[in-house]
Amino acid sequence: MTITTYSQVPTVAVIIPSYRVKKQILSVIEKIGESVQSIIVVDDACPEHTGEFVKSKCKDPRVTVVFHPQNQGVGGAMISGFKKALELNADIVVKVDGDGQMNPQLIPKLIAPLIEKRADYVKGNRFFNLYSLTEMPTVRLIGNASLSFISKLSSGYYQIMDPTNGFIAIEQSVLKALPLDKIAKDYFFESDLLFRLNISRAVVLDLPMDAHYGEEKSNLKITRIIFPFFRRHMKNLLKRIFYNYFLRDFSVASVELVLSIMFIGFGFIFGAYHWMENMQNQTSTPTGTVMISTLTIILGFQLFLSFLTHDMSNVPLKPLSKEL
Numbered sequence: 001m002t003i004t005t006y007s008q009v010p011t012v013a014v015i016i017p018s019y020r021v022k023k024q025i026l027s028v029i030e031k032i033g034e035s036v037q038s039i040i041v042v043d044d045a046c047p048e049h050t051g052e053f054v055k056s057k058c059k060d061p062r063v064t065v066v067f068h069p070q071n072q073g074v075g076g077a078m079i080s081g082f083k084k085a086l087e088l089n090a091d092i093v094v095k096v097d098g099d100g101q102m103n104p105q106l107i108p109k110l111i112a113p114l115i116e117k118r119a120d121y122v123k124g125n126r127f128f129n130l131y132s133l134t135e136m137p138t139v140r141l142i143g144n145a146s147l148s149f150i151s152k153l154s155s156g157y158y159q160i161m162d163p164t165n166g167f168i169a170i171e172q173s174v175l176k177a178l179p180l181d182k183i184a185k186d187y188f189f190e191s192d193l194l195f196r197l198n199i200s201r202a203v204v205l206d207l208p209m210d211a212h213y214g215e216e217k218s219n220l221k222i223t224r225i226i227f228p229f230f231r232r233h234m235k236n237l238l239k240r241i242f243y244n245y246f247l248r249d250f251s252v253a254s255v256e257l258v259l260s261i262m263f264i265g266f267g268f269i270f271g272a273y274h275w276m277e278n279m280q281n282q283t284s285t286p287t288g289t290v291m292i293s294t295l296t297i298i299l300g301f302q303l304f305l306s307f308l309t310h311d312m313s314n315v316p317l318k319p320l321s322k323e324l
Contacts, residue, residue: 010115013038013090014107015081017074021098022048028096029058031104035111038088039063041098042081045071050098064088074166075189079180086176094169102167106209110169113205120174120202120320123190124167125160128208143226147191147233154233155194156240158312160206163191167209173324174202187225188232195236199243202320244314253310256303263300267293 014036018025025041032039039062043051051065066080078095085093092111096102102124113119127148144162151163168190177200184192197204245254271293278285 010091010111011037011089012092012094012107012111013040013085013088014094014096014104015040015042015078015085016096016098017042017044017077017081018050018054018098019044019046019071019074019077020048020050021100022046022050022053024100025050025054025098026058028098028100028102028104029054029060029063032062032096033105033107035108036094037062038085038090040066040081040084040088042066042068042077042084044068044073044077073186073189075183075187075192076185078189079183079185082175082180086172089172091172092169093172093175095166097166103209106167106207107169110167110207114169114171114321117319117322118203119205120171121197121204122169122207123160123162123204124165124209125162125206126165126209127161128206129210146226147229150230150233151191151194154236154240155191156198156244156311157194157204157315159315160194160204162206163194165209166190167207168193171321173321174200177320177324184232188229191229191233192236195240198240198316200320201316201318203316203318251310253307253314256307256310260300260303260307263296263303265300267295267297267300270296 012035014032016025016028016039018041021028029039029041039060041051041054041063043049043054043065045068051067054063055065064084066084068077068080072080081095082093092114094107094110096104096107106124110122110124113122127145144164148161148163152158152160155163164187174197178193178196183189183196194204241257245251245257271290274289274293275285
């Protein structure tokens, strides 16, 4: 039997960022069950005027429409939705895309770990059921798999996959602890949010879900964003390492990282310098020189692997919401 730690049934708000989803938006709202008390539709300066369409056609009393005078991107729409959900005092906030690719009937499963205080943030994972991946376009499958690997490094959540999955749920106290105005406002939103959650030491879980692709067109083009995403992931990786291993704490892992960089850097520079010098003099490189370069590089990689092992075991395990 599940034991709920809330004093009463938690209030749930669903945010639907809306941009060119006029055809699907009403059917998405209709599928949202009674476990949700508020539905926030954010019209991100949609050229189809989705917000006005929802106001005139949707009779669901739970629906509130927020309008953006200028397009801010999915992250900007979500930040506005988060702030509105906090105004409504929602205990749990869920994101559902308006294009119909997500099943709102999974919301009870998505929020269950939050209600039971087992997690602070839950997200969908389309990579868990391998048979369902046949529905995902090949380019998107390869792109998401690549981004998942890079996201593990930048966010520090090595146990998760599918970082760009927008089907997410977050607990109110954890949401309040995040610097909302610093989170990326474009399609890097979900990935940047994971980085911010790790800095806050929040517990993140995956919810297995199927991938559904119909006639709807996604505004996210993997081929366009994979290289910009890589650069931003590397920036977040450096920030996370600095915050967790040098600013907040300094441990053996910190020393291992510093020494690994020093040894690897020395090995490559020392080896390259003597190799170029001997090439110019048309002489062979002495065995001792080669050994010094090789051994320092190997030692550096061993220290780096030891640091990486520590980093992989440093995933937050105690829900932040319990402390808050």
